[in-house]
Amino acid sequence: MSPPVLSVRDLSVIAKTDQGPQTLVDRVSFELNRGEILGLVGESGSGKSMTCRAIIGLLPSSRISISGGSVILRGKSDLTHLEESDMRKVRGGDIGMIFQNPSSHLDPVMSIGGQITESIRYHHQVNRAEARNRAIEILHQVGISDPAQRIDDYPHEFSGGMRQRAMIAVALACNPEILIADEPTTALDVTVQAQILRLLMDLREKRELSIILITHDLGVVAQVCDTVAVMYGGRICERGPKREIILDAHHPYTTGLIDCQPSGGSHRGLVKTIAGQPPSQGSMPTGCAFHPRCAHATKECAQTEPAAVDYQPNHMLACHHPIGEINEGGRA
């Protein structure tokens, strides 16, 4: 089997604050194969966006930096050690990224076509006419009708769903192998969300695109992802194939998250909840970050952090007291 397109090993991100360094992302590891859609799930502040920003070297502040680990692209270069000039070639060229709010990530005073050709001409030696033709082609691929007419429009002339399509077009203009999608459908209406998810799945089929999909919606995960990693307090607490995570999860946080979805269960009346609040930066609990909210927690959970164990080749778990039967036959 060919090496994974992206291999993240023990990636950690810290923020320098007046109260000393705080860990935002703690030893996150996962692999992304060609044509795979990985769902990164968690509540706000769990570190899912920060992990992806660290991967492409777009950490939001100079006080936030990678403190350890590696990000290996195609089994070769480690992105955490690249110079900024080389990193620019990776961004857009190898890894594209789209965001939750297209209006604030598209340039309002530059036409849609201009933003796509800018990227094409930065990464490839082509003339304007050629770049424009490619831009029309890519707009067509992302489902903008009449792309030759709409290419000179500005973002404000597009509707919300079309802007998200345009942002996908900008991200995919230079044929990256990996697309990082940070809550791409959260701001959209449910019918338009389904259209964008369908588009991402079509692009995966046609281009063998690998996608990291950051979301808080387990329903979206169930519809489109192949693998799921659940994050809590900066760590991945459970990772595995979609079916196993949704039907046979072992971490109490994963099962809690699945149970508290409003669409689950009887559809009527009280929702199951996870008591308490997610931890905030600066007040991270000792031991397992989830123990103050966990019904299965013991003294051990408060004292020692559970190790991340691959108890099956593809299923990682970090918990002292996992739920249900665990077949440890495949444990490495």
Add this chain to the structure above:
Amino acid sequence: MNSSVPLLEVNDLVVHFAGSTMGLFNRSDQTVKALNSVSMTIRSGETLGLVGESGSGKSTFGRAILRLGELTSGSVLFDGVEVANGTSGDIAWLRRETAMVFQDPYGALNPRMTVGDAIAEVLTVHNKIPTAKLNERVQELLALVGMDTELASRRPADLSGGQCQRVGIARALAIEPRLIVADECVAALDVSIQGQIINLLIELREKMKLSMIFIAHDLAIVRRLCDRVAVMYLGRIVEEGPTDRVFNAPCHPYTQSLISAIPEIDPDKPLPEQLLGGEPPSPISLPNGCAFHPRCPIAQDKCRDSPVPALRGEDGHLSACIFSSESIFPQPT
């Protein structure tokens, strides 16, 4: 209160916002037709879910009936009293009987005011309680929404989103309203916190016999919480009925596609094959006939040519589709 009179009766409510008629380069009619002839009744103790995509007019409706926003025409009867053209006395009375819970829990609170003061402010403004008993009542209200009473001295910045939303609910309950309008009040919260707030609303509703209009785009939450559902599209109600009937046997093609687009947590249920195309048109230039016809999978010429279809149906399950009576939809059992 007379029990035969519904708590709220809205008839042909229209809200149009005059757009800028003087553009930079052209003059044109830019009137935003946010609500077009919406009628609705809410009985005492009932929870109505108002769903629809952004721009469908659900928030405008919520604000208009509380007279927090302007209305163009139509009547709004609250407990039998006309408040659409009400006197300032009527409006003041309406303010004491109704309350609103907002989407952004931080934005709805004054960042410089402590939680206790923010709740006390509501009590003082409406002369609900003598000053001597103010603190006691604030503590009571905090306990009612499941908050530690020691948090009364904190400011919103010290609280989490879920806690701020509880304060927002406590402020709404402070005036002991008969009707609460909750506008996307859990949309900004994390899933595990969302559930806590939904459960709180369900408990409070039983305990205080509240009527509630719950505005949301998340259909799964509406299904949990509401007795009746009204689905809005471009400023009109296209389907309305008891929650179970609307979710189990939707009559309007828009409701059907909305329900089929809810992602379910089932790894064996992929994205639906038949997706609703397009996006809602602009409320400035509404399509002729049925406003949904440009996106409708079963639209025919008469959908465009006929006048806007009226809501009709039986047993309180109404739909505004000219085909809905022809039972061409497979009715799930």
